[in-house]
Structures are given as structure tokens and as C-alpha cells.
Amino acid sequence: MWSSELTMPELPDLEVISKNLNKRLSGQKVTNVIVHQPKLLNISPETLTEKLINTTLSEVKREGKTAQLLFSNQQVLGVHLKLKGEFDIVPDHSQVSHKLLSLCFEEQTDLVISDLKKLAKITLNPEPSSVPDALDLTLEYLTEQLKKMPRKKIKAFLVDQGIMRGIGNAYSDEILWESRITPESLCGQIPEKAVTTLFNAIKTVLTQAIEQIQTDRPDLLKGEYRDFLKIHNPNQKKTPTGRPILTKKFASKKTYYSNEQMHYDQQQRPQHNNSPQAPLKIEIP
Amino acid sequence: MWSSELTMPELPDLEVISKNLNKRLSGQKVTNVIVHQPKLLNISPETLTEKLINTTLSEVKREGKTAQLLFSNQQVLGVHLKLKGEFDIVPDHSQVSHKLLSLCFEEQTDLVISDLKKLAKITLNPEPSSVPDALDLTLEYLTEQLKKMPRKKIKAFLVDQGIMRGIGNAYSDEILWESRITPESLCGQIPEKAVTTLFNAIKTVLTQAIEQIQTDRPDLLKGEYRDFLKIHNPNQKKTPTGRPILTKKFASKKTYYSNEQMHYDQQQRPQHNNSPQAPLKIEIP
DNA sequence: GCCCCAAACAACGA
């Protein structure tokens, strides 16, 4: 069973959150480091404190689904919020519960990372990733990767952080609806033209979402804002074109789709139930 | 289309075949060994010849889905026929095509192992297996193994040669129909009573099949005889109780079943159901 | 519903 409390920020949310952290904190000096949960860290609390205290935060940027805090002494702190992680900027960290790490800046400005579920991960100097961020994707790379895993389902492909970074359950549904491709289409069966459509959808869905969030929630620091999503949206009953929105549990994720989407799979789908909600199956010549 | 016939002998067929080989060849001396396909052997043709020539075949018996030829010098030759392997006893091996190995006995008696597809495997002194033969199964072992893989489907369980040896696609369907359990029931969800029924069905289906084959095809040396199968039988439209026989491709095997079989899978019913012994009967689409 | 892991499942080739 999932609940609305268990969605997580994806690329667009993290992008806005990171920009807001950058706007509010960059240029400030770290006056104290308090580790509340040593186990979620890849190093000892002492080392972390030693490395960060008295340095200046030079920039906060996003990398995939993580926020990265870059410090003036070249240290990098990567933060993956996972399911319930949050950033808060408060005058005093003691007012936040479920704290993992507090970075105290000058003038009563504490950055607090907290997580009710303690699933978040904080990493000093994470390995640079060779996996492209979804916004840096090229059509060539996308095409090549799709060919490399011909029998993987396209939704699993999009959310696989080893292929591209930043897309999760919600935006994969948005991108696939925008591309008119079913979530269970097979990577190897999507024709070239549809791959181009998909490529463009990845870029436009994500960048437009960033703009929308910046407009509607300019100060976003935690959680995610999704009221505008066209299909992965419990408040919507119909797609923008008026077709009913269908849902299905798929790879233990709640997936939203409609029968406007093309199914690319030469073979008969092996379904366990004949669900009346099964997406329209269209054979590709 | 006889060329598309790709069934393989299972335990009952192999049992009769092995007994017939034993009856016709045991006690005879090997006068020549001819390896036609060295690659399907685990040793060199020279070694095989050296080990077997001039020895006496003391017994032929079945082990799982293999026939084993035991020789007077303690050598053992294991033969797995796979999909298209065949035994022939002929006056002269040269009349057989697609030969893999010929063992020539005295008095114009050649045992020829052939295989159109070259998938068969011949092994000198195979490792003794710790996996029980299906006919040696105990109820305790069956119960224990089922508990060990609670989410495996019962049909996959029965045909898994690492759990018990001898059952394949055809007889698993027979056994499951006899037990009134659907092929996709989960091992961990089958109640004790049904496990006992399954255990008994394994024994009775296999032993009665052996008897039936011995009666109807007393000289069987190759292929398999299945006219009498109750459910895994393309010639039958209805089960013995008059219900339609359904088929489904499952784990890339053609599976025969009927809606008389109980489906054991807890996910399909509410948690607070207060009749824990009563499974829902669900028809597989 | 994140990521990781192990186990089960499915496809392909020999």
C-alpha cells in the first residue's frame, strides 16, 4: 500500500529546491556541524565536521535526484532525500524533529536535513557519476541504450538511475503519456520516430515542470508540488484530451496511463488477469 | 507436422526404456565403441573406448530423466536424451542416422544413441546426485522444499530438476490436475492437506503411467507414449469429469489445466477472511 | 515509492 506521504521529489523538484538552497545559503560560512544520525553518513561525524567547519558554501546544485553542496575547500556534500527526506532553513535547528544533519551558518541560519524514515543518504565527496542526467541526455545515447536492453520495459528504463538520472515514478508517467507510449512497451520495439518523440518529451516535460514549479512554488524547499501533472495525478480523472486515466500497479509502483498510448510489443502480452483496464494493444508491422 | 514435435521422454517413459534396454542388453560384452560426435561427451573418445571395450553391461537403470548403463568394471554411462535423443538396437549401427555413439555387443547387436538435434548428453561416470528421484520422494522432503520457496509457482517447482528429478512438462500437468491444484499456485500457500494429496498424486500418476506404458508399449525404446494422459493431451477436449481442458503458455511451456483446480494464492483474498482453509477458486485466463 | 539485494521468472541459443 502506498500513500501520498510516500512520494518523492524527482528531478524538477530537486532542481528548484537546489536553486533555492543556493539562493539562500551560498556565500555563507559554516559555523557548526551537528551530526544527529551518524549511520546515514559515509564518514565519521568527526571527519565531516573537520572538513566543513569554517568553510564557505560556494554553490548548491542538483545532480540526478541528489542535491550537492559545494564548499570553498572543494568538499562536496551529496544529499539524497529518498522517500521522506527534507531540507529546512531555520533560525535554530533544535526546532526540527527527526534530524539527520545540521549545518549552522552565520546569523541564526541553520540548514537542517531531516527524515522521518531515516532512509535519506548523505555522502561526503560522492563518486562522480558517468551516468548522464536526464537533462543532459542526447538522442544518440538514448537510442543506443534502448537497443542495448531490447526486452526491458520502457517505464523501467526511464526510472533506472543507471541509465539516466533524475526521473522517478511520477515523471516517467508524464513523459510516456506525452510520448503516447505505454509504460510496458519494450525498449527494443519502439520505432525510431517514437524514440525521437520520447527524447523530446523527456526534455520538455522536465524543463516545463521546473518552470511551473518555479512559478507556483518559488520558495520550495521540501516535498514536491505536482498539482499540474497531466496524468500521474490522483486529482485528475481524465487526460487533457478527455480520455479516462487508468492506473495499474507495475513493478510495485502505481502507474498512470491512458489508452491513447501505443503499445510496442510484437508478442502477446502475458497478463495474469484480464483487466478491463488493460491498455490498448497495437501491433507494430 | 511431425518436424515440430518436440516433446521429451519423462520419468515413466525413461523407466520403461531403461528396463527394456536392461532386458535386451544386460550380460552382454562390449566388442566395439564408436564415438560419432565427440563434443557431446565429457571425455575423449579414446578414454571412453578404453574404459568400456571388453567389459560386460551389467545393468541399465533410470536416474531422473537419464538412463544409466552400469558396466562390470564399475564404469557408468549416463545418457540424457533431451528433446530428440533416441536409443536403437540394430544389427548394424551404420543403418542409423544422426548417430552420437554406438556400443557394439556380440552377435550383431549394436546399441546406437542418435539425436537429430545433437542436444543429448552422454557422460561417463556422472556425479551422483543428491536430489531425490521423484519416485523416492518423501512427504517430509516435499513439505520442507515447498516451505523453502514460498513464492515459486507449483508447476515450476515440480519440473525443477534441482528439487526432484524426473518430472517434466507433461507429467507436471497430470499430477496437478490429479491434485486439483492450479499450475500457478504458490508453493508457500498450499495447505497441508493439499500437499499430502499432491504427494500421493506424484507417486500414483508416475507409477500408473509406467504400468500403462508397459502394458501398451512393452517394447518401447524411443520417444514417448502418452495417449492415456488425462489432461496434457492434445487429443482430449474434456477432463475425465467432463470439464473443458484449457491451455496456457506458462514459463514457455504449453500447460494444460481445467477450472476444477484450486488456486492457492493469498494475495487474491482479504487478510481478515476468517476461513483460512478455504482458498478461492480462480480461473486462470 | 528510493535504492539495494536476492530470488524468481522469462528468453535465447546449443
Added chain:
DNA sequence: CTCGTTGTTTGGGG
């Protein structure tokens, strides 16, 4: 429709 290998999906736990 075998077995072995490989790749993909699934379910549980942190």
C-alpha cells in the same frame, strides 16, 4: 520443449 546462461522483474528491508 532440454539445460544453461543471461537479462529482467519482483518483493522485502533499510
